[in-house]
Amino acid sequence: MTLIAQPLSMHFAKPLLLQSGKTIRAYSLSYETYGKLNAEKSNAVLVCHALNASHHVAGVYANESGAIEDKSTGWWDNMIGPGKTLDTNHFFVIGVNNLGSCFGSTGPMHINPDSEKEYGPDFPVVTVEDWVNSQALLLDQLGISQLAAVIGGSLGGMQALSWTLQYPNRVRHALIIASAPNLTAENIAFNEVARRAIVTDPEFHAGRFYDHGVVPKRGLRIARMIGHITYLSDDVMNAKFGRQLKNALGLGDDKKTLRAEYQYTTQEVEFQIESYLRYQGDKFAEYFDANTYLLITRALDYFDPARKFAGDLKQALSHAVAKFLLVSFTTDWRFAPNRSREIVKALLDNHRDVSYAEIDAPHGHDAFLLDDTRYLGIVHSYFDKILLENKNLETGNE
């Protein structure tokens, strides 16, 4: 059965006070829901997205005549849908586009009511905590007082973790995948290189590029290329591209590749990996907003729930009452397993219910978006337990 997704939008007229002290006067959040909210409103699952994803989590879009649009599949469609790992036949799943993003929710390319021009670089810095607050307001409007679960990977996992700290009584389970309690210096460094690539692009115009009718594509491309490298593992890159030459493509086996001539060029594409990265960069620069990229990488940098507690993660997590499942991937070096273990340790020290799976997958950080039967199997079984727990809750209420 094909799941047809319906993008929705909700407007909030009441200003949102941000962590920075600034406010957003009025804003809209784009979201999608899949499945049915049950009578007890106990089966809601919030899906939080990472850097370049959106509220379009699952299913496909159809045009007015009902035909399915090409390449419109949700970013976590392999995980979420009818009969899938997170089964929308049982759960009411909600995807929300984060504030400051470029996929529908109020962001830098929208009109600032104060200046009546695009926000651009004036869009206030938003944090993971701000996103969680705005998601909570959306849930209020949907009549959901408590989530059965919140789930997210990478930056989405940070939001899931933050949910359990900001609204401990509104979330029963948190599934935190390929995430971290904060970014390491190396990780911030990667973000900074990406940001510098964008900001130093002559077409960035200090974030006012909309006024000039241009897009800082060069910067966006480089930002994406760097990001992409860090989302893959050395092994998987070698397996996929190795030292393959672009002009040897189609020649077949390795021996023929080795016989292909070098072009002795410094600026043209020589190796297949270059071609791949350039393609990914080009594609990304077509649809992603440069100001959004700056905002979202900053939200990643700032996230650090232990900061308020002098770096003591145990103390920070002592407020959580949810049950946790954490998953990491052995070859993920951007959000390495030891970062997930830090969260696990803090939860253990607080005597919280937590399970942790460390999946031996070759795909690096990207693994959280891919099909791996061990990974999806564990998540599936975890949701089965939530379902069982829900049934017990209901019978307990009778």
Added chain:
Amino acid sequence: MSDLATMQAIAQLVPIGSRVLDLGCGDGALLAYLQENRKCMGYGIEIDDTNVHACVKRGVNVIQLNLDEGLALFDDASFDVVLQIDTLQHLRNAEVMLRETVRVGRLGVVAFPNFAHWPNRLSVMQGRMPVTKRLPYQWYDTPNIRVGTHADLNILALKNGLKVLDSFGIQDKRIVRTFPNMLAGTSVFLLSR
């Protein structure tokens, strides 16, 4: 080892309401039993993907970890009881892990196959490594990288300054207190610092 009688024999060493860490918890059957019958709260440690999945299915907390990397994740005396049921014989750092068991837990419960059980002795006397219900592997494909006896563990515990609060054997689903080193296929120790 997850038969009911063995689980009961081990469970009676675990005080009611204990916070339990089960090292090498397998499919989580013992932890589930302790949660249900002894009101325990706990976590299992497991390396095997299939077992980790089985624990999640049962609703038992499980942490996927290689025990040969040690127990750095756990603070001193952070558990009432640390279980090591049929785990010690798989570990490279068996002696370190024995000490870790009573560092992390106020009590340690260790159970393992007793190589001095008489049918094993008989087999070795006949010049062959034993293949029994309790030790079902051929010498060349056994996952047990260590073989030890009830008497050996007693000596190792004392060498490491651990107190042996109780020890007995299990054979044919019964507790064996007379000559366990000879008469029991499984050896059980209750240890503390």
